[in-house]
Each structure stands twice: as C-alpha cells, then as structure tokens.
Amino acid sequence: MLDQNIKTQLKAYLERLESPIEVIASLDESDKSTKIKELVQEIAELSDQVTARLDGQNARRPSFGIAKAGEEPRVHFAGLPMGHEFTSLILALLQVSGYAPKVSDDILAQIKALNIKANFDVFVSLTCHNCPDVVQALNLIAIYNPHATATMIDGSFFQDEVEERKIMAVPMLFQNNEHIGQGRMTLEEIVAKLDTNSAEKEVEKLNAKDVFDVLVVGGGPAGGTSAIYAARKGIKTGIVAERFGGQVMDTMDIENFTTVQRTVGPKFTSEMEAHVREYNVDIMNLQRVNKLLGADQTENGLVSVELENGAILESKTVILSTGARWRELNVPGEDEYRTRGVAYCPHCDGPLFKGKRVAVIGGGNSGVEAAIDLAGIVEHVTLIEFSNKLLADQVLQDKLYSLPNSTVILSALTTEVIGDGSQVTGLKYEDRVRGGEQTVALSGIFVQIGLLPNTDFLKDSQVELSKRGEIVINERNETNVKGVFAAGDCTTVPYKQIIVATGEGAKASLSAFDYIIRSGQ
The missing domain is CATH 3.40.30.80 (Glutaredoxin)
Known part of the structure; x- marks a missing residue:
C-alpha cells in the first residue's frame, strides 16, 4: 500500500x-x-x-x-x-x-x-x-x-x-x-x-480597532505583497479579505513564478500567509467590503471602509487588491444546476464525471487545459468556443486535437443549460455560422471563459472604473480618489499573472507609504 x-x-x-x-x-x-x-x-x-x-x-x-x-x-x-x-x-x-x-x-x-x-x-x-x-x-x-x-x-x-x-x-x-x-x-x-453567536462578537471586535496606516482590501498575491512591504516600513498594517489567497487557492499548477520551478495554489497561499504573519499584520479574514469613502469624503480625512456586517475600519491609506473571479455563462439553467453538473474547477470535480460525457466552455489556455485533463477521466469531452478559432497556446491546441475522445466546436454561443430537474443532461448552443440551435447531450459542463474583477462594491463609489469594471490606476497605482491605491487583477494593469500582481502590490504599498510621508499624516 x-x-x-x-x-x-x-x-x-x-x-x-x-x-x-x-x-x-x-x-x-x-x-x-x-x-x-x-x-x-x-x-x-x-x-x-x-x-x-x-x-x-x-x-x-x-x-x-x-x-x-x-x-x-x-x-x-x-x-x-x-x-x-x-x-x-x-x-x-x-x-x-x-x-x-x-x-x-x-x-x-x-x-x-x-x-x-x-x-x-x-x-x-x-x-x-x-x-x-x-x-x-x-x-x-x-x-x-x-x-x-x-x-x-x-x-x-x-x-x-x-x-x-x-x-x-x-x-x-x-x-x-x-x-x-x-x-x-x-x-x-x-x-x-x-x-x-460569532457575527455580533466579530463586529464589536472590528469596530474597536485603531486607525491603520495602510489597510489592504484583498488577500491574494497583490494584497499579501502590499501588506509585507507596508509592514516592513514599521507602520500599522491590516488586511481585510473575504478569503486569504483569493483565486490562487483555485489554481493548480504554478510553473512561471521566478525562483519557484513548480508549486500549487494552496501551497503558494500557505507560504504567502506565513510570510505575511512574520510581520505585525492584522489579518481580518472572512470579511466582505460593502462601501468605501476616500479621504476627501470623510470629516477626519481618513479613508473609511464599511464591511458587509456593518463594522467600519479607518485608515490613512487603502490598497484595493480584490482580484477577480471566474466569469459565468449567465444563461438559463446555470444557477439551477450549479454543483449539479455545472462546475468551474476541473481538477476538483473532474473525477466525479468518470466515464461520462462532459463539455468545457472556453477555448483559451484554461479551457483547453481543462479539456485535456478531463479527457483522461471522462468518456468524451466537447470543447465549445465562441470565436472561430481557439485562443490557447498552439502546443495545447495540438495536444487537444490529438486526443481521440475530444471534439471542438467553434463559433458556438452557449444559450442554455438543460437538465431533468436534479442534474445536467445537456446544453444548447447557437451555431453562429450556419444559424440554428443545437443540443449536446452530456452530464457535466465546466465553465472556463475568463475573469471578472471583484469591484461590484465600488460601483456607487467615486473610484473610477473602466468599461470592464476594472479599477483605473496610474503608473504609481493611484486611483482618482485621495488615499486610495489599487493593485492586481482588479485593476487596468495588463496581463493578469501572479508575478505581475505581486509586483503591482509592492508598487502600491510603496506609493501609499510615500503618500503618508508627503501628506504629513
């Protein structure tokens, strides 16, 4: 054994x-x-x-x-x-x-x-x-x-x-x-x-916290790095995060982070959290931000962060590093059959579909990699891509096309997830070239169509967002709101990569520290 x-x-x-x-x-x-x-x-x-x-x-x-x-x-x-x-x-x-x-x-x-x-x-x-x-x-x-x-x-x-x-x-x-x-x-x-009884006690505990010098919102690579750089300056630093590690926790293989030849998301996150905890950083986990007011919007000149549970935190500066989440199909049946055939993590849920027919939606690197992995488990995998060509790296495309139990459908718009009331039985898609609606019978659908920035809480704020909902920043990671900086996948910075996010987190923290010094706070 x-x-x-x-x-x-x-x-x-x-x-x-x-x-x-x-x-x-x-x-x-x-x-x-x-x-x-x-x-x-x-x-x-x-x-x-x-x-x-x-x-x-x-x-x-x-x-x-x-x-x-x-x-x-x-x-x-x-x-x-x-x-x-x-x-x-x-x-x-x-x-x-x-x-x-x-x-x-x-x-x-x-x-x-x-x-x-x-x-x-x-x-x-x-x-x-x-x-x-x-x-x-x-x-x-x-x-x-x-x-x-x-x-x-x-x-x-x-x-x-x-x-x-x-x-x-x-x-x-x-x-x-x-x-x-x-x-x-x-x-x-x-x-x-x-x-x-934990909610009421948690609000009381959060409201009692002193003013931070730097408060980081988000616990992914950008947020973790921001906190480390701030804490090393000897200033009062906090992280408020819905989930420490963010989307990296759902990432399997990481092979392009310099000096780390290969690791997996949960291990990367664990080591990052251990690194952050080496410093006197106040980590407030399981907290979702509901509202943000910049320094020009408050009477005391501090940035105010209101949490979903009603607690309010104040800081001289805030770094927004809320990352991104998987984009959903937003078609009929997706919500109804979520976890009942509609899935977003092929590594986690793939083995549950052993010997069955599944589909992967999305022809980028994530989608094609998911289809290749699933092909080794399931009876057959169908990849559906909206564009007229796959967008994944050529080496991945070549591997997918070589597999005997895979089918690629291009120029297809997924229109509906169908099921029998208890689990997925298929999906419908529109043929964008010949027209008409087609149905594919299957047991599972893995959605891999990109990311959406986690910035919904800012839509009623003064923070400028792009058409895609990303936080607009300059080269110093400053937003248009006084005392508010941003870093990582939630911003307009190109190339959503872990190593890019960590670098942006360092820049944002250094900019925040410079702001504190120059403003005399």
Whole structure:
C-alpha cells in the first residue's frame, strides 16, 4: 500500500504522537476493504504508539476511524486518504493523540466553545486541492467536541451514495445528513457557520480597532505583497479579505513564478500567509467590503471602509487588491444546476464525471487545459468556443486535437443549460455560422471563459472604473480618489499573472507609504 519513502516520512511524523492511539477498521468482503485493512496495519507497524483493530462497527464500510486508546473514534476516513488527503490523515493521527494544532488561540477557543452535537460527512475526490482544508477543519471540530464526528468520504469508494445524493461537486459537506455547504471552505468559515453567536462578537471586535496606516482590501498575491512591504516600513498594517489567497487557492499548477520551478495554489497561499504573519499584520479574514469613502469624503480625512456586517475600519491609506473571479455563462439553467453538473474547477470535480460525457466552455489556455485533463477521466469531452478559432497556446491546441475522445466546436454561443430537474443532461448552443440551435447531450459542463474583477462594491463609489469594471490606476497605482491605491487583477494593469500582481502590490504599498510621508499624516 505505502511505498518505502512514504513509510519513512510517516514513521517520522508518528514519533510526535502525544499518547497511544487506535486505528479501527470497519470492513466487509470487498477488495476495497482489503486495501483499508492493509493501510491500517501498515500504519500500526510504524509506531509502538499505534494499535490496529479490525473490529470496527461503523455502518459505512469499508472505512476506518482514529481514536485515543480506549475511546470511540470520532474521526473517520471512508476511503484511502492518499493524494491530497494524505496530509489530512497525518494531522488526524497526530491531533487525535493530543498534538496541538497550528491554529490561533482564538479559533481554537471558538472550536471548543461550540459544544456541538453533530455528525459531519464531507465527500471528496483525491485530486481535489480544496478538499483537504474542509476535511482537516471538520476533523479538528470533532476532536475538540466529544459529541461530534467527522467522516471523509471518497466518492470513488462510495459511487452508489454519490449517485443517490446526486453529488457532482466536491468538497460537499453535510451535517446530520443535511447539506450545509460545498466548495472550498476554511476552518474559520466553517466555525463561523456553526457558531451562531460569532457575527455580533466579530463586529464589536472590528469596530474597536485603531486607525491603520495602510489597510489592504484583498488577500491574494497583490494584497499579501502590499501588506509585507507596508509592514516592513514599521507602520500599522491590516488586511481585510473575504478569503486569504483569493483565486490562487483555485489554481493548480504554478510553473512561471521566478525562483519557484513548480508549486500549487494552496501551497503558494500557505507560504504567502506565513510570510505575511512574520510581520505585525492584522489579518481580518472572512470579511466582505460593502462601501468605501476616500479621504476627501470623510470629516477626519481618513479613508473609511464599511464591511458587509456593518463594522467600519479607518485608515490613512487603502490598497484595493480584490482580484477577480471566474466569469459565468449567465444563461438559463446555470444557477439551477450549479454543483449539479455545472462546475468551474476541473481538477476538483473532474473525477466525479468518470466515464461520462462532459463539455468545457472556453477555448483559451484554461479551457483547453481543462479539456485535456478531463479527457483522461471522462468518456468524451466537447470543447465549445465562441470565436472561430481557439485562443490557447498552439502546443495545447495540438495536444487537444490529438486526443481521440475530444471534439471542438467553434463559433458556438452557449444559450442554455438543460437538465431533468436534479442534474445536467445537456446544453444548447447557437451555431453562429450556419444559424440554428443545437443540443449536446452530456452530464457535466465546466465553465472556463475568463475573469471578472471583484469591484461590484465600488460601483456607487467615486473610484473610477473602466468599461470592464476594472479599477483605473496610474503608473504609481493611484486611483482618482485621495488615499486610495489599487493593485492586481482588479485593476487596468495588463496581463493578469501572479508575478505581475505581486509586483503591482509592492508598487502600491510603496506609493501609499510615500503618500503618508508627503501628506504629513
């Protein structure tokens, strides 16, 4: 099951166990049970602190649970936690034994205070880079709440249950069999969802904060870099973000960031956040900005930022780095069948369509790469492009056209997502050359048609926006509003690339610092 290299790594981790634990398998007669049994026994062989048991009573079989010796397991894995989920397994083994999690004291106290009674199930695919965060968050909640359980369910292990629940996107989260969320969610987001008293306390806490010198709105590469450059100047710096990492969290392969030959989005984000936290930066996560007033619009000459929850933050300068989001089709049926066949992340959700027919909308690099990846999983992939030619790099086009189970349809305008009321069954498109509407029968649609800037909250402000909704900036990253700067994919700067965003974030921060000095604030 585990190769020697992985065994060596796992053995080293198990030396950190704080107390004896048991890994308890619940088995049946299937081949999958044989693999579970083998994994459980191999783990136990690596440490005297681990005991393997094969007498588990979990109703979902095959699976295994992890518990302190003599206790009932509250953390369960229904499947083989390999791939991206191997880290979830390691953390579960350590944390169940009493090993302290690497979370803030505040969030850990909030978890313990939940005192929740619930059974959590999260359906995952092992190729999903967003799933581990949800699995690890639920495991932590179960470890510190004696009346809660958490189960990771590999959809490929329990295909019948996936079909029955009509799960077509991961991670998919259930509490006591009731659906409560899907997609990437951080520990903070999940705890906030479960802690019904958190909102009021959070507003009070935010309103009590002192004036910032630089307040960064957005936690992507531009925002993270802005915060680092500001904090290094020794001035009071904060980041307010809906999700630290931004769209990079949904990016799989990063191979063009200088000095980093290859990494993945979640790892890039984790390392960026660690870098930011080296400095005295106040990170305010899970916050959406609702309104912004420039220094000329307030009585005290400070920039005012109003959050969606009603809290107000003030700063001498603000750097807007809110990034961009995936563009949607905006056709009938898209909203209705979102997560029920309409998807936006081929890496995460692709394995759920194994052996089925799918479509990719969009002929740029992202769309063609998605079609190539999906072709290795699905029965057939159809790429639909509005233009009369693909816009992706030629090497990607050549690869796509070489695949026997792919079809490319050009000059096609997607007009409707169709389904049977519970899941996608096809799509309609207009032939822009010959005219007429065509229908393609399929089970999944992956939308890859570009980006939209996250600037909706500025449409009623004085900040100038381009026709595309981008923040208009000059060469110093200044907007037309006093004290307000901007950087990254939300601006008019060309070339939406991670490395460009980081450079723009540095420029914006240096400009903000220069503004503070020159204005005498």
